[in-house]
Amino acid sequence: MAKKVVATLKKADGKGVARVIKMVKSPKTGAYLFKEEIVDKEKVQDYLKEK
Numbered sequence: 001m002a003k004k005v006v007a008t009l010k011k012a013d014g015k016g017v018a019r020v021i022k023m024v025k026s027p028k029t030g031a032y033l034f035k036e037e038i039v040d041k042e043k044v045q046d047y048l049k050e051k
Contacts, residue, residue, distance in 0.1 A: 018044050 022035045039047050 016041055020044055020047055022048060 017038050018041050020037055020039050022037075024033050024035050025031075026033055037047070
């Protein structure tokens with residue numbers, strides 16, 4: 001899967017996006033989970049600020 005994401009980001013039309021990995025605490029178990037998304041570069045800071 002990682003190879004597909006990297007290849008997508010290297011394309012000419014993929015330059016406006018960034019791959020963001022956010023650590024989120026699970027409400028049930030209390031363990032930390034990693035949430036991964038592809039977001040527009042302008043919206044990265046907003047994505048990281050939201051809970």
